[in-house]
Amino acid sequence: MGETAISRRPRRLSGAVRGAGILAVALTMAACNGGGGTGDNPSGSYGFPQVAQDDKAEITVWVDADRAGAVEAFKKANPAVPVKVVSYDGSANGSNSFRTKMQLFDRAGSGWPDVVFSTQNNDAAWASQKTGGKQAFAAVLGGGLVPKATLDGFTPGSLNPCTVEGKVYCLRNDLAQAVLWYNKTLLDRFGYAVPATWQDYQALGEKVAREHPGYIVGTVGDAWTPEVYFWASKCQANGITGPKSVTVSTGSTECKRAATMLDTLIKNGTTPNISVFTPEFVKKYAGKVLLMPGPAWYAGAIFNNPQSLNVPKGQLGVAAPPAWQGETAVTGNVGGGTWFISSHSKNLKAAATFAEFVTTADDYQVNVAPGYPAFAAAGDKWIKKQESSGYYATDLRPVVKAGTEIWDGWGSGIFSQEAIWAKTMTPAIAGGKSLVDLLPEWETAIKNQAQVNGYTVK
Amino acid sequence: MSYAFIALYAVLTVAFGILPALYALYLAFTDAEGGFAGVGNFTKVVGDFRFMPAVGHVALYLAIWLVALVVLVTLLAIVVHAVAVRWVSSTLRLIFYLPGALAGASSVLLWLFVLDPAAGPIGGLLHLLGFDSFVEVIVPANLPPIFAVIAFWTGAGGWIVIMYGALNNISADVIEAARMDGAGRIQIAWRIQLPLLRKWISYMGIMSLAAGTQLFVEPQLLSQASNAIVPNDYSLNQLAYQYAFQQNDFNGAAAISLLLLAIALALSAVFVLRGGLFEKD
Amino acid sequence: MATRTGNRWGSPIVYLAALLLIGVMLGPVVYIIVGGFRTNSQITVDPAGWPDPWQIGNYLDVLRSDTFWRQVGNSTIVAVATTAGVVALGVMASFVLAQYTFRGRGAMYALFAAGLMFPATVAITPLYILIKDLGLVNTLPGIILPQIAFGLPTTVIILVPFLRAIPKDIEEATAIDGCSRLGFFWRMVLPLSVPGLITVAILAFIGSWNSYLLPLFVLNNQESFTLPLGVQAFSSQYSVDTAKVLAFTSLSMIPALVFFSLFERRIVGGLTGAVKG
Secondary structure, X not given: OHHHHHHHHXXXXXXXXXHHHHHHHHHHHHHHOOOOOOOOEOOOOOOOOEOOOOOOOOEEEEEOHHHXXXXXXXXXXXXXXXXXXXXXXXXXXXXXXXXXXXXXXXXHOOOOOOEEEEOOOOHHHHHOOOEOOEOOOEOOOOOOOOOHHHHHOEOOOOOHHHEEOOEEOEEEOEEOEEEEEEEHHHHXXXXXXXXXXXXXXXXXXXXXXXXXXXXXXXXXXXXXXXXXXXOOOOOEEEEEEEOOEEEEEOOOHHHHHHHHHHHHHHHOOOOOOOOOOOHHHHHHHOOOEOEEEEEOOHHHHHHOOOOOOOOOOOOEEEEOOOEOOOOXXXXXXXXXXXXXXXXXXXXXXXXXXXXXXXXXXXXXXXXXXXXXXXXXXXXXXXXXXXHHOXXXXXXXXXXXXXXXOEOOOOOOOOOOHHHHHHHHHHXXXXXXXXXXXXXXXXXXXXXXXXXXXXXXXX | OHHHHHHHHHHHHHHHHHHHHHHXXXXXXXXXXXXXXXXXXXXXXHHOOOHHHHHHHHHHHHHHHHHHHHHHHHHHHHHHHHOOOHHHXXXXXXXXXXXXXXXXXXXXXXXXXXXXXOOOOOHHHHHHOOOOOHHHHOXXXXXXXXXXXXXXXXXXXXXXXXXXXXXXXXXXXXXXXXXXXXXXXXHHHHHHHHHHHHHHHHHHHHHHHHHHHOOOHHHHHHHHHOOOOOOOOOOHHHHHHHHHHOOOXXXXXXXXXXXXXXXXXXXXXXXXXXXXXXXXX | OOOHHHHHHOOHHHHHHHHHHHHHHHHHHHXXXXXXXXXXXXXXXXXXXXXXXXXXXXXXXXXXXXXXXXXXXXXXXXXXHHHHHHHHHHHHHHHHHHHOOOOOHHXXXXXXXHHHHOOHHHHHHHHHHHHHHOOOOOOOHHHHHHHHXXXXXXXXXXXXXXXHOOOHHHHHHHHHOOOOHHHHHHHHHHHHOHHHHHHHHHHHHHHHHHOOHHHHHHOOOHHHOOHHHHHHHHHHHOOOOHHHHXXXXXXXXXXXXXXXXXXXXXXXXXXXXXXXX
């Protein structure tokens, strides 16, 4: 027995060595030419290189759990198109899984899904760019892949987070414009008027602190605080001026006035430093939210949600975002999903049909979707449907109007402003520091983060 | 037969261990285009504004966790072993192991519940300690002990069981003889049990060190769950991850990994030398 | 010195400390198990309270969901297969390594130790490419194979000294009995090394059970998730449904507890057995 083993020895060894060699070669090959575009049509008719097309090929779509309904609606309406669904986390909560996985696929040279839904607004910034000489993941949509009429049908400005250097790389699922939510019943009972300016808002907050302590007019505990307050104040914290350049200046009057206002309101307890998605918030403030500037999706996510604030029917009102005295009102935006088509898709036609359907068709956007549709026609119908539910104490026109008032001086860079705020500002506020004093620190943090992500900072 | 025995092992190690490691080595010394970069990647990552804080975080965490682990696990194993009542001893082992049955990520999520002053079960205690909200609990200064508690909570049980098994290996005659000589419980532990555990303590130290320097899951999950209040570049391994997948700089990521490896190896030398692991026998 | 009973029971302070520690270890586990029997509003009103009334619904919901069973199944398969692979390959390799004294053995040992220390983050890219080339992306073998490889250094480090401790004269004796080396391995080495194998098995199982990073990369679809990924996905999807998350989490402990109860006895009994042998 020992004899045979010895005689077999050299062969096994060389086999193992050869195996290792092949592996090594495979590794280097894959690592070096992961481009994947097989070059059947190097220029491509839509403005990017595409692979050989097959109209019958199955398309793979990546969606989060909330968008499963979109796929169902599509399958019902287009039974002939074969769709494979992969559920993933939607890149939410800073998991960044969309980008991470696409980079792996880039390196491996295959594996890309055909359509991807992302909950974030930061994805066009990287998906539109070549990485390491490899073709950009996102397909250009404006070059004929999606009809111009469809693109024009989106609410003006809603495709800004999808647009890089004038080209559109994704379709917006929903708009997340900030509006002023309020509890009409409470406001009437206390005899307060809905503030039209941020100055009124602050004054009201101070009044609430004196007359009805315990009630709140907003929160600063979530990572989107800068988007709700500072974006709406035209603060120059996120001036993305190109794919790789950004202007940051948090020392401006616009930033300071928002910070000063919040300092006052944090101090008097009317804007607590607690995330609206914590049990703590629900426990302390259910029934005590008088005003709340925040994105359109707050309605379903926290107000009309039995697990959250659970505001009864007929109490929730909505007003246009306040303006700073003497200026026209602008507002910020907190997320709003996006749909991407892969430039590597073997069936671009089906992929485009899918992306168009889920963003524009009534079957999904009006009948099923929880958020305010970015596609204008669907948005109008969605509003009518919501109003007819009888839940709201006011009409929802301010939501529609705010959708067109999003300030365009705040961009969608590759790095996350929310993560920077959460890391540097939230703990500091918890430690009792003033926002005005923290502004320089915030600027440094943004600049540092921009720089390590390859941005030229001004 | 020898080669047949070792062949499968060798194939797996080469494929999933050595080749990726060599690739990392290659990456660390080249730039994005594949040209030789010298120590460029290393100076870049060390100069990164996130690097030193991450080193500090990991070092503090390691210091707390390793000391707690080595001291407490050894002590507990000896105590559990000293319990003469059989069912008490086995129940204790089960209790210590119990948290380890939670699949990794769940234990982090569980501690998120527990450490919430408003909604957690020990809210009263946390309020007493001066924490009024979750954000105050997870301020950066508190994180190393929190991660150490989580890691100890999930990891200690398995080691206690292993140490217990090692203690069983000491023959009863030796202990009885010592007792006849008038040695007390503590003396027995110190003079007889501890030296015999030396090797196992070293194993535990090295493996925990390896796991500890690679701290990733706990801060990563806490970061996602706290909406980034706990930063996603808290530990060195997370920073490497950020380099690779946020900045698409795999060379920088490889450089961080190699630095991490160097630190871990240097530290593990302590255990190797003190534990006599590679002594010729 | 101490009396006989004092020896048996030790000092009260030690026991008090042990009790406190038991509270810390056990408290959170009790909290999730009991919490699963409450409703969300009960938890919100009094986080530390007792279920009133007891709700079985959360547990039934979880037990009725396909997702839960699929993830428990995935995790169990991965952990068991990894453990088996690590132990089988590890003991074979360690046997060979333990038999020969050759120069540079210390260095090779150090290499294994270095393998332990290697941060997985950076190896993940080449690993991924390899797994993809083998066609194993999104499959359980795609996790099992690399995990076996990762578990091997630990195994070798622990098992080689263990096997070397098996007295040489036993081998010589069996050789005289006309036993082949394979027979020696099978009949003598394996039974004698059981305690070492169990130790290694426990470490491999725990490692696989907690593994997060590798599945995160290899598995794309939530359908194929293992528990660590699944629990996280579940809890972010049902972030407001605390009670259900607690029920899901407590049920997810069961396979690891079964494993523990099977092997814990063996390590204790086995080690004493080895001394006698």
